[in-house]
Amino acid sequence: MFHFALQEEGPDAIGTLCGxxxxxFIEPYLPRPMLLIVGGGHIGRPLAELARMVGYDVQVVDLLAERADRPQLALDTITERTYVVLISEDHVTDEQALRDVLPAPAAYIGMIGxxxxxxxILEHLRADGFSExxxxxVCAPIGLxxxxxEPAEIALAILAEIEMTRHGGSGRPRHKSD
Structure with a gap:
């Protein structure tokens, strides 16, 4: 909330003669954070559902159309407000997705395994010139x-780690925090 006096002089004056x-009231608009899930399987489905409840826009990438919002990564949609989770059903897909997203400005990159x-996977990337x-x-293995x-419990642990990162939390139980 800002106060402006429509006067030439005085506290909060803006130099007008109106009187x-x-x-x-200024409310900044921040777009919702994006959760990009690579892998719409048994953990990806509950993770997407939980993330939507918490307020994320969610994109699920999977080769199987019935489990995906899109069949491949759209790297141009990754911003500083994007949280990336690599939880596909095979290491080859996770490794390729990691290669693709590492240069992107994502706020978080996590991989299951x-x-x-x-x-x-990290040794492969080192050998190919990715820097330390x-x-x-890369947060791996992913989750608190x-x-x-169970899949939903693993999804909750993943989302808890992302929320901790997003909000700067400690991950400690509140009753044990100072």
């Missing part, structure tokens, strides 16, 4: 350790 005052899978700075952007093992 009076005006209060202006075992430590072995992640290590192999680029590779350090909430203990759940």
């Amino acid at each position: 009076g005052a005006v209060n202006v 075992s430590r072995r899978k992640i290590g192999v 700075e680029q590779l350090a952007r 350790d909430l203990g759940g093992r």
Whole structure:
């Protein structure tokens, strides 16, 4: 809220002769964050649903049309407000998607997988010239350790990590926070 005096001089004056005052309320418009999910399978579906409930625009990329909003990545849609999750059903797709999104300005890039899978993929990217700075952007394995093992529970852990990143949270339980 801003106050302006429509006068030549004085507090909040804007240099006019009209007289009076005006209060202006300014509400910045920020577009909704985008969650880009590569892989619309058993974890991608509940992740998309949860993310929509939290307020994300969601795009799911999958080769199977019934599981996707689009069949391939649209790299030109990735902005600083895009959170990318690589959870396809094979390491080849995840690796190629990671190669594609690493140069993009995404706020977050996370990839599911075992430590072995992640290590192999990162070694491939190193060998092909990706920098350590680029590779350090990858959150993998993805998600907070909430203990759940079912697809919806894994999706919740992934979204919790993204929300922690987005809002600068600590990930600690609130009752244990100072």
